[in-house]
Amino acid sequence: MTELISHHDVARQRAASPGPLAAEPAVAAASGRPPVVLVDPTAGRRRTTRRRRVPPEVRRFLGPALLFALWWALTGLDVVGDRALASPAAVFGAARELWRSGDLVDSLGASLYRVGAGVLFGVGIGLALAIVAGFFRAASDVVDSAMNFLRTIPVIALLPLIIVWIGIGESAKIFLITVGVAFPIYMNTYAAIRGVDARLVEAGQTFGLGRFGLVRSVIVPGAAPGFLVGLRWALGVAWLLLVFAEQVNTDSGLGYLLNSAQSWNRTDIIVLCLVVYGILGLVSDGLVRILERTLLSWRRGFDGT
Amino acid sequence: MAPRLRRNVSTGNPQRPANAAGADPAPGVGGGVAVLARADAEDAGGPAAAGLGAAVRVRGLRRAFGEHVVLDGLDLTIAPGEFVALLGRSGSGKSTLIRILGGFDDGVEGEVLAARRRSVVFQESRLLPWKRVLPNVTLGLSGRDIADRGRAALAEVGLAGRERSWPATLSGGEAQRVALARALVREPELLMLDEPFGALDALTRIRMHALLQQLCRRHQPAVLFVTHDVDEAILLADRVLVLTEGRFSRDVPVDVASPRRRTDPAFDRLRATLLAELGVDEIAEGTH
Ligand SMILES: Nc1ncnc2c1ncn2[C@@H]1O[C@H](COP(=O)(O)OP(=O)(O)OP(=O)(O)O)[C@@H](O)[C@H]1O
Ligand SMILES: [Mg+2]
Numbered sequence: 342m343t344e345l346i347s348h349h350d351v352a353r354q355r356a357a358s359p360g361p362l363a364a365e366p367a368v369a370a371a372s373g374r375p376p377v378v379l380v381d382p383t384a385g386r387r388r389t390t391r392r393r394r395v396p397p398e399v400r401r402f403l404g405p406a407l408l409f410a411l412w413w414a415l416t417g418l419d420v421v422g423d424r425a426l427a428s429p430a431a432v433f434g435a436a437r438e439l440w441r442s443g444d445l446v447d448s449l450g451a452s453l454y455r456v457g458a459g460v461l462f463g464v465g466i467g468l469a470l471a472i473v474a475g476f477f478r479a480a481s482d483v484v485d486s487a488m489n490f491l492r493t494i495p496v497i498a499l500l501p502l503i504i505v506w507i508g509i510g511e512s513a514k515i516f517l518i519t520v521g522v523a524f525p526i527y528m529n530t531y532a533a534i535r536g537v538d539a540r541l542v543e544a545g546q547t548f549g550l551g552r553f554g555l556v557r558s559v560i561v562p563g564a565a566p567g568f569l570v571g572l573r574w575a576l577g578v579a580w581l582l583l584v585f586a587e588q589v590n591t592d593s594g595l596g597y598l599l600n601s602a603q604s605w606n607r608t609d610i611i612v613l614c615l616v617v618y619g620i621l622g623l624v625s626d627g628l629v630r631i632l633e634r635t636l637l638s639w640r641r642g643f644d645g646t
Numbered sequence: 647m648a649p650r651l652r653r654n655v656s657t658g659n660p661q662r663p664a665n666a667a668g669a670d671p672a673p674g675v676g677g678g679v680a681v682l683a684r685a686d687a688e689d690a691g692g693p694a695a696a697g698l699g700a701a702v703r704v705r706g707l708r709r710a711f712g713e714h715v716v717l718d719g720l721d722l723t724i725a726p727g728e729f730v731a732l733l734g735r736s737g738s739g740k741s742t743l744i745r746i747l748g749g750f751d752d753g754v755e756g757e758v759l760a761a762r763r764r765s766v767v768f769q770e771s772r773l774l775p776w777k778r779v780l781p782n783v784t785l786g787l788s789g790r791d792i793a794d795r796g797r798a799a800l801a802e803v804g805l806a807g808r809e810r811s812w813p814a815t816l817s818g819g820e821a822q823r824v825a826l827a828r829a830l831v832r833e834p835e836l837l838m839l840d841e842p843f844g845a846l847d848a849l850t851r852i853r854m855h856a857l858l859q860q861l862c863r864r865h866q867p868a869v870l871f872v873t874h875d876v877d878e879a880i881l882l883a884d885r886v887l888v889l890t891e892g893r894f895s896r897d898v899p900v901d902v903a904s905p906r907r908r909t910d911p912a913f914d915r916l917r918a919t920l921l922a923e924l925g926v927d928e929i930a931e932g933t934h
Contacts, residue, residue, distance in 0.1 A: 543745075543750050
């Protein structure tokens with residue numbers, strides 16, 4: 342008989358002699374087969390009760406915290422000069438200065454307004470197109486091919502045309518972000534609607550769901566994960582486009598502050614802007630996460646988080 | 647016990663018609679005559695009910711996918727309360743027939759009438775993963791007491807207390823029982839099952855057979871039961887059909903004394919007949 346060894350024993354024997362464990366050689370010799378190598382398939386994967394698990398919220402902050410420490414160390418030890426990269430203390434000072442003068446709040450407000458409006462319109466348009474194309478076969482041929490063609494044009498390349506159309510004002514910036522957001526939303530939501538399990542739709546029909554009931558009970562929840570992937574992607578695009586939009590003839594916003602800081606030669610303000618961008622990105626990601634938690638609460642039932 | 651689910655069936659032992667291929671108005675079944683609706687035109691409103699005394703009436707049904715003719719001039723009548731098992735080789739068109747009767751197929755020719763109240767249990771449970779068990783059972787129903795009816799149906803399949811579970815946390819057998827509850831809570835006049843127990847282990851299957859028999863006795867739906875398992879067909883059905891090349895090559899009543907036992911010589915004879923019809927040599931079958 343090959344004796345199965347509990348994982349504690351395995352661990353102990355491992356410590357004594359590294360390498361996989363072979364069954365009794367005598368057994369192998371008797372049967373004429375090569376020895377069976379036994380390993381513990383759960384090794385290293387067990388949830389030990391002794392080691393307290395770090396809460397995911399804390400782990401999530403660990404990455405940024407590490408980066409911050411690295412930044413502090415680099416500037417504090419004078420590895421990079423003050424000219425190249427401002428120290429955390431200098432950036433904090435700049436933040437206080439700009440906060441007092443109101444510049445930081447104004448810039449933040451202007452940028453948030455542009456991103457917010459652009460995301461709102463972009464999500465609305467992308468969703469509407471995805472729903473039309475996803476539900477009506479005739480519309481899907483037209484809309485989807487058009488969107489796939491337009492998608493290949495880099496959004497930034499539209500900027501000159503947008504300026505000719507609607508000038509350089511606020512609406513041009515919002516328009517650029519709207520366009521950039523609409524595509525990922527459309528692409529992901531359309532694919533998700535089309536990808537909803539036809540067998541579930543059939544089951545819904547069997548049990549008396551009408552068109553509206555099917556949409557509400559089967560298609561919307563089925564397509565929600567895809568939409569959220571699109572939303573996360575779209576928010577990334579929105580922040581990127583914001584930076585571009587605010588480089589062009591602006592007198593407000595984070596991008597304007599960034600540009601000005603460059604001409605004033607103030608690396609502390611430049612780094613401050615970068616930090617603010619980072620925080621905004623984290624916050625918008627967190628918002629999507631909350632949305633995911635509410636819309637996809639049913640998934641928690643089986644992935645155990 | 648689930649009194650709400652119980653249909654008003656005259657007590658006693660309703661003798662099921664062994665072969666109701668004709669106009670026999672199904673003696674003993676007190677559930678009333680199923681109103682037939684065109685399977686392809688849900689709630690058409692008009693009096694589509696032509697074949698009184700039947701839960702399914704199909705005449706000259708043809709279904710082709712391009713060149714490939716799957717159902718070729720099929721005739722089928724199922725009486726209310728009758729349990730019909732449908733056998734056939736893989737790809738013979740059994741699921742296609744269920745989909746047509748369910749009303750999911752719009753490429754059919756011929757006359758297709760099926761009871762207006764009908765439910766399907768699929769091979770996979772097809773529960774909506776984003777709804778808990780109870781809303782899955784009561785899906786598409788409306789009214790004040792649907793939650794109670796849903797709970798009663800779950801109790802009937804032995805899943806009382808699991809109302810708030812997520813479908814993904816159920817075992818295969820439990821999920822199929824929820825699917826059965828979801829079908830039964832609608833008090834169907836026609837219950838279609840497409841290999842409902844195909845993915846279950848042998849022990850669970852035996853339990854599910856008993857459960858299905860008990861539920862059918864109580865609710866008296868007409869049943870169309872698709873299976874690959876000849877024994878299962880003989881154990882459960884009043885009548886067994888074999889679908890071969892688009893037509894029913896066999897339509898045999900099951901006259902094996904109940905309780906049906908696999909050791910009964912009549913059982914054995916019928917099994918041999920059906921296996922031969924399905925192209926399985928019994929000797930080859932017996933070797934495993
Ligand atoms: N949508 C479709 N398009 C083309 N061919 C189809 C389609 N649906 C079914 N078929 C064909 O129809 C035939 C019958 O399919 P069906 O699913 O009804 O078989 P079945 O008897 O249920 O088989 P199984 O026992 O393996 O489930 C198969 O040859 C299949 O390829
Ligand atoms: Mg099938």
